[in-house]
Amino acid sequence: MLLRGLVVGASADGAVTTLTSPYPIDYAEGLSFSPDNRHLAFVSVKEGLWPGATIRAHRRVSLDGQPGSDYDALGLSELVFSGDSNHLAYLVHDPGNKKHSLVLDCREAKHSGEILYGSLKFNDTSGFVYVAREGRRYLRVTQPIQ
Numbered sequence: 620m621l622l623r624g625l626v627v628g629a630s631a632d633g634a635v636t637t638l639t640s641p642y643p644i645d646y647a648e649g650l651s652f653s654p655d656n657r658h659l660a661f662v663s664v665k666e667g668l669w670p671g672a673t674i675r676a677h678r679r680v681s682l683d684g685q686p687g688s689d690y691d692a693l694g695l696s697e698l699v700f701s702g703d704s705n706h707l708a709y710l711v712h713d714p715g716n717k718k719h720s721l722v723l724d725c726r727e728a729k730h731s732g733e734i735l736y737g738s739l740k741f742n743d744t745s746g747f748v749y750v751a752r753e754g755r756r757y758l759r760v761t762q763p764i765q
Contacts, residue, residue: 649697653704658683660698660707680722682707687725701741706764708747710734723747723764731760 649662663686665677678695680687696710696719708728710719721730721739732751739749746763 649695651698651700653700653707654702655704658700658704658707660700662695662698678711680707680709680725682725688722696736696739699739699741699747701747701764702743706741708739708741710736710739712736721749728762728765730762732758 647661647663649660651660652658653660660680660682663679663681665679675691675693677689678692679689680695680698690711690713693712695712699708700706701708706724708721708723710721712719719734719736721728721734730749730751732753735750735752735757739747741747742761746761748759748761751758751760
């Protein structure tokens with residue numbers, strides 16, 4: 620079954636908000652609103668089984684209804700907005716290189732080591748932090764937004 624609309628929510632008066640996708644998807648996951656509630660991002664999955672059971676599939680992040688790059692990935696981390704709602708970051712677990720790629724504002728960004736899932740956070744409007752593993756060492760990395 621391919622979906623083209625995703626019911627996001629309903630208000631107390633019964634009005635339903637529907638998010639439409641310009642491309643067919645099997646299901647959506649990781650719905651995230653920006654801190655100012657003006658932006659909505661979600662992960663769409665195609666060629667997946669169902670939420671929680673899919674490992675490798677075509678995944679894509681859509682921001683405000685605009686689709687981003689398509690990844691043949693094992694998973695995407697939670698979608699993280701900056702405090703001012705101007706930046707979006709997430710990790711892509713690529714089965715080919717068995718490492719995470721860092722995506723910032725829909726572009727792959729340089730990063731250090733293997734980033735641990737769940738550690739990516741924005742520290743303010745100028746940068747973000749994460750925990751990276753290099754061999755047996757775990758490092759706290761602070762990186763400016765470029």
